[in-house]
Amino acid sequence: MTAAAETRGPGRPRTEGHDEKILAAALQLIDADEPVTVSRVLQISGLSRAALYRRWESMTVLMAAALDHGRTAIEIDTSGDVKAVIVELLFGDIEATRGKTYTERRFRKRIALVMENPDLQKAYWTSHVQRRRRAMVRALQVAVDRGELRADLDVDAAIDAINGIFYYQSIARGANFDDPVTSARCRSAFEIVWRGMVG
Amino acid sequence: MTAAAETRGPGRPRTEGHDEKILAAALQLIDADEPVTVSRVLQISGLSRAALYRRWESMTVLMAAALDHGRTAIEIDTSGDVKAVIVELLFGDIEATRGKTYTERRFRKRIALVMENPDLQKAYWTSHVQRRRRAMVRALQVAVDRGELRADLDVDAAIDAINGIFYYQSIARGANFDDPVTSARCRSAFEIVWRGMVG
Structure with a gap:
């Protein structure tokens, strides 16, 4: 999580919607065995280049996030055995x-x-x-x-x-x-x- | 190893040459990210369909053998520790x-x-x-x-x-x-x- 995300203001919910749209676009390309390119992600998500780069520094980082989509965070209660x-x-x-x-x-x-x-x-x-x-x-x-x-x-x-x-x-x-x-x-x-x- | 190979006669060395040519063709296709198809393997190896199927029952089995090419058999001496x-x-x-x-x-x-x-x-x-x-x-x-x-x-x-x-x-x-x-x-x-x- 970036510093900006941690101090999120009223604009955050809209950006989260953007994040989900961008992830969904990347996943759609991955599932279709297509390369995850900037132009295709923008085309599918309908968002701007600025919205894309605001959150993901590279297509590699976006692909990694897309591939992890749906994985749950692990919590381990250590109070017992x-x-x-x-x-x-x-x-x-x-x-x-x-x-x-x-x-x-x-x-x-x-x-x-x-x-x-x-x-x-x-x-x-x-x-x-x-x-x-x-x-x-x-x-x-x-x-x-x-x-x-x-x-x-x-x-x-x-x-x-x-x-x-x-x-x-x-x-x-x-x-x-x-x-x-x-x-x-x-x-x-x-x-x-x-x-x-x-x- | 098949029963035929175990009781190999004088014809064996030539067949081994065939096997290597077929494996090499499959590897060439794999390394080039091309599908390993019967026609391409025959084209590259210059061998007959009969020579191909004599040794490999399917392209899947051939691909598996090609992907294992160069791996050494493991031997473990159990006389000591x-x-x-x-x-x-x-x-x-x-x-x-x-x-x-x-x-x-x-x-x-x-x-x-x-x-x-x-x-x-x-x-x-x-x-x-x-x-x-x-x-x-x-x-x-x-x-x-x-x-x-x-x-x-x-x-x-x-x-x-x-x-x-x-x-x-x-x-x-x-x-x-x-x-x-x-x-x-x-x-x-x-x-x-x-x-x-x-x-």
């Missing part, structure tokens, strides 16, 4: 954790695009994945401080190991999380990693 | 483990293509990834039998957790394994997983 909350987050209502409107098709598209475009990959990582990881970083740090996890735990490496399990299912195996076999294997892999984080 | 051999394999000469001629560009292309084509993803998993995992499955089973790893270890889940670490670096972070920070984080994540496999 951290492991139980994380297990519920990862294996409970997966749809809610990902975002109800976020589809597998969109995920596949995102991965395909970032693999062909390293700048987009970096932008997506910095603006979206890394931000979403913050709740997990904090939760694991709380668990370390409380002695529920090893004092010398490399929290970043632990999160990579946990998230990697899910990436591997979708990308290497082409597995679906609705499949009970996949879900059980993820659960089992998670227990291996967590055990290594504790002891 | 299994963990040390796996660490050397994963963190020693990474280029040799992947295949000297296999490039990052090819990896990116493979992931992009499988994410857009679930049939190709399944073919690549079955014919290549799953096969390459076998040496690891056997090595971990030996380590379980010897008591170096937990008796109740879910070997498949453990391999997913280990491999997932590397997938996450390349795909989510867009990190390069030549970068010492990435390498150290992978090493740290591997130790977490291995610890969970032992204890």
